[in-house]
Amino acid sequence: MGLRLVQPEGQQKPKCLLRFGDASLLERHLHFLKAAGVTEVVFVTGFKSEQIEAELASIDWKPASEIVVNEEFTLGSVLSVHTAREAMTRGGDVLLMDADVLYDERIIEPLVAGGSVNRLLIDRDFEAGDEPVKLCVENGVPVELRKQVAAGLAYDTIGESVGFFRFDHATATRLAEICAEYVATGRAKMPHEEAVRDLLLENLQNPSHAFDIADVTGAPWIEIDFQNDVKRAADEVLPQLNALRQFAGATGALQR
Structure with a gap:
């Protein structure tokens, strides 16, 4: 719903429809997923779902995305994942992704690389505070995933968890x-x-389903929660994405 954003009364829209440059966050997601070879996409919507459906229709992404609606979207996001339970259990690896993230394709590349796997993404360059979901790692093994890390927990690396996960x-x-x-x-x-987090801790006892991590430190990204995040996304992150895209285009032209 973007309740922590400054949006005119009566004109609120889902955060995934925020536009940066020439595309919404939603369209950027679809672009990167297609480039990564992902063709089956399920959106869990709630607040003003009809606006998201209209955006998807205007993008005309093929094959058509599936939409499931969480009618009780004012509750927690665990209910949104529960709403998508049928899609979660169809078979094959599953990507679970927040929709309010502006990011570079270098974020998604390590997420989809290799064979079937459970994978978390970590960014070691993060601002400490109560908002970031921390990912703690000990000897290469993720041992905690939470905003508040318990005192005395043993770990040798800490970073922010990007809101994207991969599960077998x-x-x-x-x-x-x-x-x-x-x-x-x-x-x-x-x-x-x-x-x-419950899943991660369970899997610590089951090596065949243990999680690995991919370090995306240095790749530009930002989760949009507050109004200041919108400004930072437009002023700091988007210019980096545009510069990277222009560089990639120049490199491609040289290769051709």
Whole structure:
């Protein structure tokens, strides 16, 4: 809903429809997913879903994306993941991605690389505070995923978790089960990162489904939560993305 953004009364729109440069966040997502070879996309919508559907129609992305609607979108994001449970358990690896992120394609490349895997993304260059979801790593193994890290936890690396995850089929199925447990026990207001954290801690005991990490430190990205994030996205991140795109285009021209 973007409640922490400054939007004119009666003109609020879903954050994924914020435009930076010549495209919405939504269109940028689809562009990168297509470039990565992802063709099956399911959007979980809620607030003003009809606006998202109209944007998807105007993009005319093929094959058509699937939309599932979380009617109780004022609750937590764990309910949104639960709403997508059928898609989460169809088979194959699953990408779970927040829609309010402006990012460079170098963020998504390591997420989709290689064979079936459970993977988290870490950015070691982050601003400390209560808002970032911290990812703690010990000897290359992720051991914590939370905004507040418990005192005394052993880790040798800490960074911010980018809001994108990859799960193999068995792990995605287990995440769907955990989210269902949250909803059934009155915890539908919780953020989905808590369910992913439960999954991560479970998998520490199961090496065959353990998580690995991909370090994306240095690749420009920003999650849009506050009005200042909108300004930083436009003034700091977008120019970097445009510069990288222009460089890639020049390199391609030289190669041809």
